Amino acid sequence: MNGKNRTKYTLLGMLAIEPMSGYEIKKAIERSTSYFWSESDGQIYPALSHCVEKGWATCHEEGSKTSTRTKKIYKITSQGKEELRSWLIKKVQPNLLRNELLLKLFFGKNVKEQENIHHVRVHEKEIKEGLNMFLSIRDNLKSNHKNSPDLKYWLITLDHGITMSKAELKWCKDTLIVLENAGRIS
Amino acid sequence: MNGKNRTKYTLLGMLAIEPMSGYEIKKAIERSTSYFWSESDGQIYPALSHCVEKGWATCHEEGSKTSTRTKKIYKITSQGKEELRSWLIKKVQPNLLRNELLLKLFFGKNVKEQENIHHVRVHEKEIKEGLNMFLSIRDNLKSNHKNSPDLKYWLITLDHGITMSKAELKWCKDTLIVLENAGRIS
DNA sequence: TGAGTCATGTAATTCGTTACATGATTAA
DNA sequence: TTAATCATGTAACGAATTACATGACTCA
Structure with missing residues (x-):
């Protein structure tokens, strides 16, 4: 409780978008923030209960149309919004x-250069895939959330991913040149 | 012990540069890898003992010239080097x-725009300072470790920091434009 | 009928940080 | 003499991951 555990704020932030169940929050995190923030499975449900105890969210059980199966929909309260806000403005x-x-790579001298090169190549491939994903999400967001007050902020974080991915690719390229030319020059 | 705890590999990697005491490793990590990797204080000494138990390092106590004060110098063994290598080539x-x-920022709609702008400005300042530090370390490294087999690898990781910092600054600039112009356009 | 996903939760373990504890040395 | 740094370690706590446990619903 000393400013570290941010799971609850993540949950409150998600609930400030719209009321959701624990499972839906989990999916939302995967879809949206997982590039820069994730929560592990075992944390979400206890943290949600904690939010209800504190009065930051309410919970109403929703019986599915067809069956006994229930779904707990959580909704942020005004105290919850205040709690979220007070965290958001903190340093x-x-x-x-x-x-x-x-x-x-820092310890790279201990292995054959080929091993280091391999790591960078794999990384390069992963970043390229990530970048493509970001770009397609960007198109998607812009058309599907045209009027959302969240859109601006979502694009900012997404653009962070795009900018960083491009820089990462540049670094991979430069690094591969250094590693692949080793021994040839000088 | 399931491939996660990498403290021991960090220690072995450091000892592969030269024999050191626990305290010296701590300092070396702060100086060199802290930009992308750090170990917390309470982990180093137990992990060093563990390395000795496993036969990955030896330890000899060195009485300081002047006093009873001892210093434990750890040295990597060939098994230790093998252990390090086997980790280095893993995925x-x-x-x-x-x-x-x-x-x-993702939850930015919940606070006044000024708060979001402030966070980005602080971040921008920190990154600028970091970048300057990287650049001066770079000069330093190149002159002080001219013939070290480690130099190439150290420069690669340092250049990662430099490339990423520059990209981060670009993103800050772009983001500030978006946030500061909000409400004015459209 | 079997795989995948929806859905909620608990338990065990590992990991990481912080604080504590001690004490010598060195330089201002 | 006092603050900073050198130097080694332990204890307690808090955080995070993983595995476990359960079971319904959906689609191929």
């Missing part, structure tokens, strides 16, 4: 960066 | 990305 906490690719 | 595990700035 941004630095992210813990852990980039395993860079760590392995 | 790179995807990083968990957690970018709190983007998460807050």
